[in-house]
Amino acid sequence: MLAELERFRPDIVLIEGPPEADGLIALAGDPDLEPPVALLAHVPGEPSRAAFWPFAVFSPEWQAIRYAVRAGIPVRFCDLPATHSLAERAATQPPSDSAPPAVDADPGPGQAPSPPADGTSGRAPSLSPGETAVPDLGGPEAAAPSAEAEPDGPADGSEHAEPVVHRDPIGELAKAAGYDDPERWWEDAVEHRGDTPFEVIADAMAAVRDGHTPHEHEARREAYMRKTMRTAYKDGYKRVAVVCGAWHVPALRELGPAAPDDRLLKGLPKVKVEMTWVPWTYGRLASWSGYGAGITSPGWYDHLFAAPDRPIERWLAAAARVLRDEDLPVSSAHVIEAVRLANSLAVVRGRPLAGLGEVTEAVRAVLCEGDELPVELIQRRMVVGERLGSVPDSTPMVPLQRDLRDRQRRLKLRPEALERDLDLDLRKPLDLDRSRLLHRLGLIGVSWGSPREARGKGTFRESWTLEWRPEFDIDLIEASAYGTTVPAAATARVRELVDLGSGRTARHAGPGPAGPSPRTLAELTGVAERCLLADLPEALPHVLSSISTRAALDSDVTHLMAALPALVRAQRYGDVRGTPAEGLFVIVESLLSRICAGLSAAVTGLDDDSARDLLGHVDAVHASVGLLESRREGWLAALRSVAERRDLHGLIGGRLSRILLDAGTIPAEEVALRMSRSMSAGNPPSQAAAWVEGFLSGSGLLLVHDAGLLGLIDTWLTGLTGEAFVDVLPLLRRTFGAFSPPERRAIGGRVSSGESGRTSATEADPERAEPAVRTVLTILGST
Template identity: 55%
Template sequence: MFGIRHHGPGSARALRRALEEFKPDAVLVEGPPEADAIVDLAADPDMVPPVALLAYAPGEPPLPGDEAASWTDRRAAFWPFAEFSPEWQAVRYALEEGVAVRFCDLPAANQLIPPVPDGAPGEPAPERPEATEDAENAGDAENTGDVGEGRGGATAEEDIRLDPLGWLARAAGYEDAERWWDDVVEHRDGGPSPFPAIAEAMAELRDRVAERPSATGLPSGYAAREEQREAAMRRTLRRAVKDGFDRIAVVCGAWHVPAVLAKVPAARDDQTLRGLPKAKVSMTWVPWTHGRLAERSGYGAGVRSPGWYAHLFAAPDRPVERWLTAAAGLLRQEGLHVSSAHVIEAVRLAEALAALRDRPLAGLDEVTEATRAVLCDGADLPVELVRRRMVVGERLGSVPDDTPMVPLQRDLADRQRRLRLAPSADPRDLELDLRRDLDLARSHLLHRLTLLEVDWGTPAESRGKGTFRETWTLCWRPEFDVELIEASAWGTTVAGASAARAEAMAAEAGSLAEVTAVVERCLLADLGAALPAVMRILADRAALDGDVAHLMDALPALVRALRYGDVRGTGTGPLGTVVDGLVVRVCVGLVPASRGLDDDAARDLLGRIDRTHSALALLDDAAHTARWHTTLATLVDRDGLHGLLEGRLTRLLLDAGILPDVPDRMARAVSSGAAPVRAAAWVEGFLSEGGLVLVHDDVLLRLVDGWIAGLPAGAFTDVLPLLRRAFAEFAAAERRAIGDRVRHLSDPPSARPLDDPVDPVRAAPATETVLRILATGGDHA
């Protein structure tokens, strides 16, 4: 029996030496027995840890709103392995030596069904106290928590079961279980095997735990599940003996060792395991990351520092010197001055701290303090860089090509190779130029994956200008494999699955704007197969929806979709017909929709008007633009229009050059007969797109200035918040220019600062250039 703690470099080295001395003819490793069929893949050179066994229920995923769908349709569990995991070393030893290797935990088919608490048949048990929503904690009953922290008044028996290493650490005089385990196991190199002592300690602790499940403080379903797992381990061991194996090595969590060795009748174990509910499961290997091995990711059996543990396993000789040298190299890459003398002093400091603290080897705490004090001159930011790049050390494993995959996974892997988009656990930015075929294909793939909710790429703000540029941030996470398995219900290829998913999203959309968003995403993803069905749904919804607000919300996305068709080469003919109908209906319905609005409703409608105005400018259709301007001109002259809307429409028509009497309109709006609050709303709407109009038009500026100066004290206090909100949106340069203009409004014309005189000779080259740009032919002299 070899009782280990998951993911420990010292445990892994000690286990490897122990197996080489013991020379077993069979190795049983804690894990789901369904993985026996694919364990041989661990010997493939292309299998590079960190990797994980993935068990999943391959049923049809439930559609949104399907309350009757079984929760198992989207359930999955992971069993992660790193290079420094003892279980991984046990598997690799067995495969290298030609020794039989089997997994000996409760089958994944049973573990995917949650345990049932006593007295409530058919209801899932509550999660264990330290578990998270992720199913990746399956099989990690020996997970340890923080030492010395009370667990809500737990008894000694409860605390032992929840935190066995914490009790051992306190008995040894440590306040930190992690530090104690590192000192006695992970930092050891050579010496006698630690496994007999670990087994003896766990046996003593288990003797102190009460036999009654209710005394553990854990949900009764969890206590029963732990008993089932240990019964499965004993049954697998009996089967190995029956198969004729003589020297059997059992590698499991240290907490389970006494239970596996216990003299429990086979009939009792059979009774414990009889009739357990099962889920139909499939098993495969998937890449994993160091970040997902860390405790901070929520992984129940995670470690604080996967990168540090990987370093201890890979560099048992002078690990402190090698670590600090690597840290110095990392800091130099970031432009920080770190010399060899810094490294020497940092090593000395780390070793001195370890000696003062009576540790056999400088641990992560000591090397981190030495890094901060010597290499980083006390600065925290470089230390955080070292922590992120080295202590966690994000690394993505890989699996062989012949690993079992669903067709959708294999199709994605093939496209990643073709498009030269290798997945990586480190976030990186990808700039795409959609005029290039390769980048356009990459964009299509990333947009299709977002439709499948596989967010490998997230859109970022593009550094360049123009609709032909896209920027994505790529970061691969292990759970994407589960999401791909779930998405395989929609199809066997990325294109087919995303098209089917888009059709379902359009059919389930709750509003017209949601349907138009699906249309836009289809065009971005080049899903020509889905567009006819989605367009039919869009046309039906648009014909039946009479709410002008819904129509205005839908229009911008459709116009953007038309523009994308120009850049991406995607056919958008049917979309133009829908846009034509929407524009006409918006223009007809806007006037009645603007009656009797309060402040909030007027502000909402103002936002929709602005978005529609921008969309029609982007569409650049003369007939639609003329119809829109006519509608705005009709609306701005209606009695009872809210001041915010009237001011904004006046500004839009002024910018379009079709409203000549703007000074007169502003004079009426801010006259003494107008209510101050309505006048302030009018000014806010008029200036909502910037204040340059006041910089260049003295008449309008004088009207605003005279109105503000003439407000009574009480009215000024009332309108001040509105004015502050309007002017706060101006750029700093605009505010300075307006202030300068106001400062000189009362000056006589002769006293005002004149603009610099224009020198015709110096201006001639610029004038000629502008004329050439604007020319359409003929003589420009």
């Protein structure tokens, strides 16, 4: 394509894309604008209404733009303006509180944006491997062909029109040639030959399109392209080059009169649109990940574009380097044999050059020795690729985007498409600032970092998984309504979340980018915890005031118990991170006092499900009180008072007895008495099983070391009737199934040897202890 442009020397180049981006074309000459990048169009104030036009380095549109910019040739985009495309999409979508964007705003790891609702407007620069471009070869009847599948359907736009059928012209040509893989046919017929004239491709598209009636949106797009071409000739340009999807070529060869096109374009709906460049990733170009105009192997085509000489040898050498980086043994001999195999497969299959299929089979058979896992690694890192583009500082951005870029540079946190782990030591100022940035971004809905379990122990450690996704730019544009800097936006968003959760008037009437508003006291305390993690001192007093008000009005003890752990953690974070947390202590003290006072009433009249739910709250509060030494005794006293009641649900009674035993508040003899009483013949077997489940939940070591308790359970079990045993078996299975395998083996060994109940935890068996004593004396050198 570039050679043809050099030969033709056009006066102007027209590119299939939104005309609103004409003012951004000059940035293509900036070396800091590195593909893959995308044009982003969005409606101000409604960033969720947006669309992307991606470009890769091997995209014909991108190469045509770079050629024209270097040569000083004017460049214009010629597709239907985004102001109409986004307005049309809004008109066809049902109203909702949060309309979906043109791309998926929060895809999971490994996914890409969804195609636009109209099937075409969000993918104007087609990126399939069959794309080519050609200059105007002598007048308005010539256009630039490329391979692009366009939808087929009626043009009347009626409500009862037939469903749109998406066609793949390259697929139809490949099928006619006897190929079942369109990309392979394109490689054999065009890419690897290198001598296919553009006129031949245009004629092939005309044959495929024969008898086709474009649907309404497609007809408008092609009408606008013809209109742009007429404008170029009217402006005095004689040699016009058009870069577009080959599907459009038959519609652009003959411009015809302007009146029908003007009528088709008259009265189109409009919205105000802003455009900018944003970084893109090769993962988002892969059609397998959901982007309709993508390709399955962008990394492969990038390699072919960058390494025209000996591409097979260079590809396999790079694959060997990737495998060596993973400590897999791959030698130069492997690479040589893989090259021979790939070339031999191409000869056997009658291909002019080995393609991706041949090199993949060579990698699998020779470099990976038949193992599929390394092949998947090559697929992810090389065939798809993990490249993230970049845009220069001169690119139009909202202030929030620019502030984040500055912070990323200062904190040395470069956005990357590749998922990577980040371990932080909060005792270091740089790591502490990184943590605060990631937490603040999470509050405004930009989930660049996902928290994971920290390696090692200590509250000063924090671990994240980082992965930058292109749709985060939409999230930043949306969050810019809250502030011009990341801290300001996060503070405003927190205040709004709290106001919405409290029923007070807020700026927006629905959930914002950080998710739904807190509706319970526990969710509200979770917001306070996030405020401390993000170091938002201006938002924290507002949150604490709302918590205090909500807690004073909430009489449900379970709500208070659910809220306490987050506040206790937040109080600890205030110490570890050096974040001021004034006011937290008073709220924590008040909540705990009310929990202790209301616990007795909360455990009354519980069914099985309610008892299980309450048990989770009791465990969470007990773990939190462990961080509050000043209130530990009061909490244990409340538990002991409740545990002495005879009307407790077995699950609650057993768990409270275990907590008090572990805390040293009650002796083992009293626990044995309580267990014996709960397992007496007068109690239903299910009640006894529930007591055992509550007492033993979490660990079976107590039964390993206390033969007396094990004997009580053993005696109770052996005394059950067959019918009663069947009834309690599910409960017992759930209890003992939660123990670790070594614990279960030790308990089973003691029972099978008849040791259960013979000795207590404090008694010693001299005969069993003699070998151990003799060994210790030998080590000490004693006789």
